[in-house]
Amino acid sequence: MANEFAKMRHLRMGLIASVMVVIVTGLSVAGAATSPAFAVPSGRSWEALLGGMSLAVPLASPLLLAVLASRQVDIEHQGNGWLLSQTSGVTPGGLCRIKLLAVGIVVAVVTILESVLVLVAGLLLGVPDRVPAGLWAGYTASVLVANLVVLALHVLLSARIDNQLVGLGIGVLGTIVAVFATALPPAMAHLTPWGYYALVAAAGYQGTQLVALTPAYGSIAALGAVAAVLFVIVTGRFDRREA
Amino acid sequence: MSYIVATEQLSKRYGSRTVVDSLNLRIPAGCVYGFLGPNGSGKSTTMKMLLSLVRPSSGEVQVMGQPMNRGTRRRLLGHIGSLIESPPGYGHLTGRENIRLVQRLLDLRDEQIDQAVRTVRMQDQLDKKVRDYSLGMKQRLGIAMALARQPRLLILDEPTNGLDPAGIEEIRDLLRRLSDGGVTVMVSSHLLGEIDKTATVLGILSGGRLIFQGTRDELFAASTPDVLIDTPHPEYANTQLKGMVASRLDHGAVRVSGIGDQTTARVVAHLVGAGVDIYGVRRDEQSLEDVFMDLTGGGGL
Ligand SMILES: Nc1ncnc2c1ncn2[C@@H]1O[C@H](COP(=O)(O)OP(=O)(O)O)[C@@H](O)[C@H]1O
Ligand SMILES: [Mg+2]
Numbered sequence A: 001m002a003n004e005f006a007k008m009r010h011l012r013m014g015l016i017a018s019v020m021v022v023i024v025t026g027l028s029v030a031g032a033a034t035s036p037a038f039a040v041p042s043g044r045s046w047e048a049l050l051g052g053m054s055l056a057v058p059l060a061s062p063l064l065l066a067v068l069a070s071r072q073v074d075i076e077h078q079g080n081g082w083l084l085s086q087t088s089g090v091t092p093g094g095l096c097r098i099k100l101l102a103v104g105i106v107v108a109v110v111t112i113l114e115s116v117l118v119l120v121a122g123l124l125l126g127v128p129d130r131v132p133a134g135l136w137a138g139y140t141a142s143v144l145v146a147n148l149v150v151l152a153l154h155v156l157l158s159a160r161i162d163n164q165l166v167g168l169g170i171g172v173l174g175t176i177v178a179v180f181a182t183a184l185p186p187a188m189a190h191l192t193p194w195g196y197y198a199l200v201a202a203a204g205y206q207g208t209q210l211v212a213l214t215p216a217y218g219s220i221a222a223l224g225a226v227a228a229v230l231f232v233i234v235t236g237r238f239d240r241r242e243a
Numbered sequence B: 001m002s003y004i005v006a007t008e009q010l011s012k013r014y015g016s017r018t019v020v021d022s023l024n025l026r027i028p029a030g031c032v033y034g035f036l037g038p039n040g041s042g043k044s045t046t047m048k049m050l051l052s053l054v055r056p057s058s059g060e061v062q063v064m065g066q067p068m069n070r071g072t073r074r075r076l077l078g079h080i081g082s083l084i085e086s087p088p089g090y091g092h093l094t095g096r097e098n099i100r101l102v103q104r105l106l107d108l109r110d111e112q113i114d115q116a117v118r119t120v121r122m123q124d125q126l127d128k129k130v131r132d133y134s135l136g137m138k139q140r141l142g143i144a145m146a147l148a149r150q151p152r153l154l155i156l157d158e159p160t161n162g163l164d165p166a167g168i169e170e171i172r173d174l175l176r177r178l179s180d181g182g183v184t185v186m187v188s189s190h191l192l193g194e195i196d197k198t199a200t201v202l203g204i205l206s207g208g209r210l211i212f213q214g215t216r217d218e219l220f221a222a223s224t225p226d227v228l229i230d231t232p233h234p235e236y237a238n239t240q241l242k243g244m245v246a247s248r249l250d251h252g253a254v255r256v257s258g259i260g261d262q263t264t265a266r267v268v269a270h271l272v273g274a275g276v277d278i279y280g281v282r283r284d285e286q287s288l289e290d291v292f293m294d295l296t297g298g299g300g301l
Helices: A002-007 A013-033 A045-078 A081-086 A092-124 A133-160 A164-183 A195-199 A217-240 B043-050 B073-077 B095-106 B110-119 B135-147 B165-180 B216-222 B234-241 B261-273 B288-295
Strands: A203-206 A209-212 B003-014 B017-023 B026-028 B032-036 B058-063 B080-083 B153-156 B184-189 B201-206 B209-215 B227-230 B247-250 B253-256 B280-283
Touching: A002 A045, A002 A092, A002 B095, A013 A045, A013 A092, A045 A081, A045 A092, A045 A133, A045 A164, A045 A195, A045 A203, A045 A209, A081 A092, A092 A133, A092 A217, A133 A164, A133 A195, A133 A217, A164 A195, A195 A217, B003 B043, B003 B184, B017 B043, B017 B209, B026 B184, B026 B201, B032 B043, B032 B165, B043 B058, B043 B184, B080 B135, B095 B110, B095 B135, B110 B135, B110 B165, B135 B153, B135 B165, B165 B184, B201 B216, B201 B288, B209 B216, B216 B288, B227 B261, B234 B247, B234 B253, B234 B261
Parallel strands: B032 B184, B032 B201, B080 B153, B153 B184
Antiparallel strands: A203 A209, B003 B017, B003 B026, B003 B058, B201 B209, B227 B253, B227 B280, B247 B253
């Protein structure tokens, strides 16, 4: 674990994580705060901020998660690190699990920071209504699960396929899926991990009306559980593969 | 004799291709074991099986008297340093940061790290990024990472590959010092000259089969050098030997290949009987290369 954080040095992981925070926070706040009804009583300002995040998160996350996973895994291909770890008692699957944990901590910090910064921005900008704390926390947790699932997928892709352009290409495709999934019927959105960004949206337009939505908690919990099981199975198979 | 590595009928098949075929390796403790063979002869695959990184298709590996397999490898690997194929090293980190990773992984003391680094003489290069290292420096860092655990057995796969003569000499010198310090070293190469003078025991692999294993002296003994016959009439002598043995002219002498002492005596008697004056009969000087080429059938080394 400590080793994975040590390997992050000079990899610009912090920079990429900061970019994620800045894009999501910036887009969410800018989008909401420029609307004329912002920060007036009953102006649906919190809905506007949550709606902004529900658009900005799927826009920024898939590709940047792919980049984070790819950078942290590609160093093993480049530096003959799989063998080095194996001869020191850490199997390839074990290394993937440690990497998910280490980068996952970074991603958790990013996700929570994004959410908290948007909330703080709302308060500083003087939104007078009560903070929908439950929805806010639920949405943040749901996004965290979706982010970690996408991250896990990319850790496996980057480990299995040496050419990192493949993983990054899938990150780009994922961004497209994530952004347009709101327009898909919910059944379709359930089919890929990126579709869940739309399913957990905390606010959105119904017709021309901006309303608070309830994230699909059941769906995201199921996704998390299925992904965890698959990740354990796939990394277990990595352990049995030969050098 | 105690063997630090012993294999029984060790084999590896990929599909229907047998790349390692029924090896019975015997590596005596304390030696430098030169593992020679042309490219593709199965050296790396064998070494990976010794480390349990590749599962044998059949046969067994014993390391330090214990079976090496998935169940035991974690414990045994703590006493084995290894460098397989290309040297490890994260290019974006410095040498020091790289070796710290190994230190944390294996829970090693600072003294162990310092000693390993000094052994490969890298103490002044540790603050450079590994991507700026020369190949020789990468090899030495890789060996330091393998040595830091103070292994009883060191397995090095072609550590001299791609190095210039000075770099090769440095590795040779290092192997000798390690061996003097009591570490058993197994080192592979596809070039005999690179490890010939360092190795005390040789194993020669060709097409996945072990075609020779023993000391250098035994290797010479295993193949019979040519007999050279000096005579003032080499052409006549050569025609007299036609159909009897394989002979040819060589710089004013007659060279006879592949004959033992008894046949040599018969050849000499035959020539004398045919009236050929003989003033010298001697075995040719043979280099290890010649022996090696003989054994591997000149297999493109
Ligand atoms: N994972 C693998 N799958 C199929 N063939 C392999 C694999 N690894 C090695 N080989 C084949 O086994 C043979 C021996 O390879 P190797 O052990 O690397 O030889 P060496 O190290 O002596 O050059 C080669 O012909 C190689 O192509
Ligand atoms: Mg090889």
